[in-house]
Amino acid sequence: MTYDKHRYEPFAVAVDLAVFTVREGVLEVVLVERGEEPHRGRLALPGGFLRPRESAAEAARRELAEETGVAGGFRLDEVGAYSEPDRDPRMRVVSLAHTALVPHLPEPRAGTDAARALRLPYAEAGPLAFDHDRILADAHRHVGALLETTPAATAFCPPAFTLGELRRVYEAVWGTALDPANFRRKVLGTPGFTVPAPGPARLTGGRGKPAALYRAGPATRLHPPLTHPEGPRS
Amino acid sequence: MTYDKHRYEPFAVAVDLAVFTVREGVLEVVLVERGEEPHRGRLALPGGFLRPRESAAEAARRELAEETGVAGGFRLDEVGAYSEPDRDPRMRVVSLAHTALVPHLPEPRAGTDAARALRLPYAEAGPLAFDHDRILADAHRHVGALLETTPAATAFCPPAFTLGELRRVYEAVWGTALDPANFRRKVLGTPGFTVPAPGPARLTGGRGKPAALYRAGPATRLHPPLTHPEGPRS
DNA sequence: TCAAAAGTGTTCCTGGTACACCCATGA
DNA sequence: TCATGGGTGTACCAGGAACACTTTTGA
Structure with a gap:
């Protein structure tokens, strides 16, 4: 000592x-x-x-x-x-x-x-x-x-973001494609992960239906966690 | 620099x-x-x-x-x-x-x-x-x-251990009671977590049916993980 | 014979996956 | 009107939780 x-x-x-x-x-x-x-x-x-x-x-x-x-x-x-x-x-x-x-x-x-x-x-x-x-x-x-x-994915996004943008973060980091429908439900079903942002919808890439905007929510941990497909599999 | x-x-x-x-x-x-x-x-x-x-x-x-x-x-x-x-x-x-x-x-x-x-x-x-x-x-x-x-719980146990001993490790660290039946199935269903140890069964505390012995398996990660009840809940 | 712990079986139900389908927009 | 991405609905299935029940021992 x-x-x-x-x-x-x-x-x-x-x-x-x-x-x-x-x-x-x-x-x-x-x-x-x-x-x-x-x-x-x-x-x-x-x-x-x-x-x-x-x-x-x-x-x-x-x-x-x-x-x-x-x-x-x-x-x-x-x-x-x-x-x-x-x-x-x-x-x-x-x-x-x-x-x-x-x-x-x-x-x-x-x-x-x-x-x-x-x-x-x-x-x-x-x-x-x-x-x-x-x-x-x-x-x-x-x-x-x-x-x-954790809601770390929101740190890659601008203050207001669409769920498509958030999903592309997960896909880029994990290197896997995610089902947009299921991803949406998981994120919205996780309390405190995202909250709806006021303001008009935004066009992500020009094409397609305008998407609703969200902001990062108050949660610091995700319950339940967003497990990626490879996790339990390998 | x-x-x-x-x-x-x-x-x-x-x-x-x-x-x-x-x-x-x-x-x-x-x-x-x-x-x-x-x-x-x-x-x-x-x-x-x-x-x-x-x-x-x-x-x-x-x-x-x-x-x-x-x-x-x-x-x-x-x-x-x-x-x-x-x-x-x-x-x-x-x-x-x-x-x-x-x-x-x-x-x-x-x-x-x-x-x-x-x-x-x-x-x-x-x-x-x-x-x-x-x-x-x-x-x-x-x-x-x-x-x-991870199979870290086996590090608390002697080289050969019973599933009851392993469960008591989880209960002591997490501070929660676990269902012995479900715990058993989860552990045995996780490949590489434990392997049966040869040798006679052992009496854990004197009373009760003698339990089979297991050793730590080759896995370094648990798939699927052993989630504790508090995790997804809180 | 009773208590205690191991071990098996079964039911219920949540939550994930896959996929069909509709909506709103730009080209 | 077609392609593209947002958003909803739903059927299927694996896995977890709860709990009843049997087995085998010591007291």
């Missing part, structure tokens, strides 16, 4: 961010090109070190704003800690991985740190620096589980 | 352990009495700092052996990271909380560090040092969720 703070090489604590968005029915993730060694020029998850008086959540929000231009209005969840001794060759770094779910990214402004950020479809997020491939895979699994038990 | 390792006060990284066991149908947790300031004499979760070349899991297993005498043969799961700046008054400490599920604790030997360890029913685990009340509550919730989707 004793600890001499100068006896050991210091640890650094970092946050790594898997920033997800859904565009045109495709799950995308934000990556940055590394500007320095190690792994210069390779793609990595955005992230950075905790400052002396920051919690992990605060550091995550700050780094997200700095590196990708996303400022507030997103959902942040903890994925896990990565603490293997040699995961960063420079020094001992313990990373706290988070997911950030954002409705839509403003295009990064040139000249800022955010200019190095790019969006890629999750399926094409190639080999990444450090152990970020593993972190990204864990984060994706984590988001899939969040959609089952 | 740059970081000068000597520019800031160093961080310390620790593991905190919520060590659970089920005795006589009661969920118990292992606590230690702090031998030094801060919070000298108060109860706390066992834990300690990561050594320079240890991962969190390695540190957790080492600390568990040192502080409670539990050596190997237990299940370890990650709960989350606690990173608020002032959670430890001595210095900046980021704690990685874990749960350890053990079938039965050997009585701690006097004269070792483990002598300060004690078991308490979870419900009576009073106010703890630091933010350990919150960590313990999170850990308990985490174990409850693990029982639904």
Whole structure:
């Protein structure tokens, strides 16, 4: 239980961010090109070190704003800690991985740190620096589980959204097609998940019957959960 | 992304352990009495700092052996990271909380560090040092969720166990009574959860029909999950 | 012979899946 | 008028909950 703070090489604590968005029915993730060694020029998850008086959540929000231009209005969840001794060759770094779910990214402004950020479809997020491939895979699994038990899917949508938009979020993250009729009943039958939004109906893609608008409801957990077909099956 | 390792006060990284066991149908947790300031004499979760070349899991297993005498043969799961700046008054400490599920604790030997360890029913685990009340509550919730989707309950049982013993684990962790008949069918109907163990039947408590023995099966996830009554209801 | 726990059978009912069908809009 | 997506209805079926009942032991 004793600890001499100068006896050991210091640890650094970092946050790594898997920033997800859904565009045109495709799950995308934000990556940055590394500007320095190690792994210069390779793609990595955005992230950075905790400052002396920051919690992990605060550091995550700050780094997200700095590196990708996303400022507030997103959902942040903890994925896990990565603490293997040699995961960063420079020094001992313990990373706290988070997911950030954002409705839509403003295009990064040139000249800022955010200019190095790019969006890629999750399926094409190639080999990444450090152990970020593993972190990204864990984060994706984590988001899939969040959609089952929490209203996290609404974090991908604008403030008012149609049930079709919400369904496409689930389909993009889970990679499976869902029955629109059954999805509708499940969502509306889950108390607090969505509430009807006032205002006129909206045309989703131009064609088809205009859809009613909903907003995110007060629930933080989904009862019953929205299980995806693959779950009980595999 | 740059970081000068000597520019800031160093961080310390620790593991905190919520060590659970089920005795006589009661969920118990292992606590230690702090031998030094801060919070000298108060109860706390066992834990300690990561050594320079240890991962969190390695540190957790080492600390568990040192502080409670539990050596190997237990299940370890990650709960989350606690990173608020002032959670430890001595210095900046980021704690990685874990749960350890053990079938039965050997009585701690006097004269070792483990002598300060004690078991308490979870419900009576009073106010703890630091933010350990919150960590313990999170850990308990985490174990409850693990029982639904993983075979974690077998970690509380000896190598060969009866379905009645397994059911009492669920009842102790969830705090609810379960129908023995339905529980039995659910467990046996979940592939890979349990496999019949050779050998004679065992008397659980002396009275009643002798029960068949089972061992933990090869599954790491439960399909379908064992949902508890409170889940979909509340 | 009684209590207690294991184990089996059965009924009821909820909730999920699949799919047919109608509605409202743009092209 | 056709294609497209929103929205409703419904039949089927698996799985969970509740509970009666038999079996096998110790006291």
